[in-house]
Amino acid sequence: MSGGASAAPAAAGRAIPIVALDVPESGRALSLVQTLGDRCRFYKIGLELFSSEGPPVVRSVLEEGSDVFLDLKFHDIPNTVRGATRSAAGLGVRLLTVHAGGGRAMLEAAVDGAGDGCGVLAVTVLTSMDAAAQAAAWGRDSLRVHDEVLRLSDVARAAGAHGVVCSGEEASAVRARHGDALRVLVPGIRLPGGDAHDQARVVTPGAAAAAGASYLVLGRAVTAARDPRAAMALVREQLAG
Numbered sequence: 001m002s003g004g005a006s007a008a009p010a011a012a013g014r015a016i017p018i019v020a021l022d023v024p025e026s027g028r029a030l031s032l033v034q035t036l037g038d039r040c041r042f043y044k045i046g047l048e049l050f051s052s053e054g055p056p057v058v059r060s061v062l063e064e065g066s067d068v069f070l071d072l073k074f075h076d077i078p079n080t081v082r083g084a085t086r087s088a089a090g091l092g093v094r095l096l097t098v099h100a101g102g103g104r105a106m107l108e109a110a111v112d113g114a115g116d117g118c119g120v121l122a123v124t125v126l127t128s129m130d131a132a133a134q135a136a137a138w139g140r141d142s143l144r145v146h147d148e149v150l151r152l153s154d155v156a157r158a159a160g161a162h163g164v165v166c167s168g169e170e171a172s173a174v175r176a177r178h179g180d181a182l183r184v185l186v187p188g189i190r191l192p193g194g195d196a197h198d199q200a201r202v203v204t205p206g207a208a209a210a211a212g213a214s215y216l217v218l219g220r221a222v223t224a225a226r227d228p229r230a231a232m233a234l235v236r237e238q239l240a241g
Contacts, residue, residue: 014214015205015208015209015213015214015215015216015239016042016214016215016216017040017042017205017215017216017218017232017235017236017239018040018042018043018044018069018185018215018216018217018218019032019036019040019042019043019044019217019218019219019222019223019232020043020044020046020071020187020217020218020219020223021033021043021044021045021046021049021061021223022044022046022048022049022219022220022223023048023049023223024048024049024052025049025052025053026049026052026053026056026057026060029043029045029049029053029057029060029061030060030061030064032223032228033061033064033066034064035228035229036222036228036229036232037229039229039232039233039236040066040222040232041065041066041067042066042067042068042069042094042215043061043066043067043068043069044068044069044070044071044217045057045058045061045068045069045070045071046071046072047071047072047073050070050072055091058070058091058092058093059091059092062091062092067093067094067095068091068092068093068094068095069093069094069095069096069185069215069217070088070091070093070095070096070097071096071097071217072084072088072096072097073097073098073099073123074096074097074098074099074102074110075098075099075101075102075106076102076106077106078105078106078108078109079109081098081102081106081109081110081113082109082110082112082113083113084113085098085109085110085111085113085114085118085120086113086114086115088114088118089113089114089115089117089118093118094117094118094119095118095119095120095121095162095185095215096114096118096119096120096121097120097121097122097123097165098110098120098121098122098123099122099123100122100123100124100152100153100155100156100164101152103155104155104158104159107120107122107155107156107159107160107161108159108160110159110161111159111160111161111162119162119163119183120161120162121161121162121163121164121165121183121185122152122153122155122156122159122161122163122164122165123164123165124148124149124152124153124156124164124165124166124170125145125148125149125152125166125167125170145167145169145170146169146170146173149164149166149167149170149173149174150170150173150174150177152164153166153174153177153178153182154177156182157178157181157182161182162182162183163182163183163184163185163214163215164182164183164184164185165184165185165186165187166184166185166186167186167187167188167203168186168188168189168203168207168208168211168213169203171184171186171208171211171212171213172211172212174212175211175212183214183215184212184213184214184215185213185214185215185216185217186203186208186211186213186215186216186217187217187219188203188217189203189204189205189208189216189217189218189219189221189235190203190204190221191204191205191221191231191234191235192204204238205218205235205238205239206238206239209238209239216235216239218232218235221235222235
């Protein structure tokens, strides 16, 4: 069993919504957590907020009775990543991310560092990138995002990762290939008719859940809504339906 395999609560067929606290300071983040209250008990803390506020903001969200997904996308030599994931897991976070492109040895080190209480998710292809952008980044003439996501998901599974991060467009293919051996987290979620913002590959909550997502990350679809609680209620309705 992978080091993080027992860490996170998502079961097959039941998608858990996670709201992204993509704000620059803890006061705004905690205000949103308190506004949503019992409508959301899982939050993402990413680079912007963590770089500004550090570990104390993680502890503050945990003290509100919510779980934390620490989305820092570690990518370094294996020993450094092992230490980083050990420190992150020590904060009490339930999920964290590393870049799948770091390779199997790095992913194995991440899983080892995180231990049994924290699930390591390997980021495949960022949802802001389409095939042309990904090909350019890797210096290739052409590239199919679908194939790249599956290739990296194979690496993640071999390394014992808890799951992968991919768009809703690839979630069903990852599920078909790996079943429950890998949980799937889908970012870039929008509500029906909503703005895709800076994401290139987006889906609705219902579509992501139907594709086999275990976790959904919701950003501005909830946080920028005039009524975040109502937006969160709509998300839960979609997931229930």
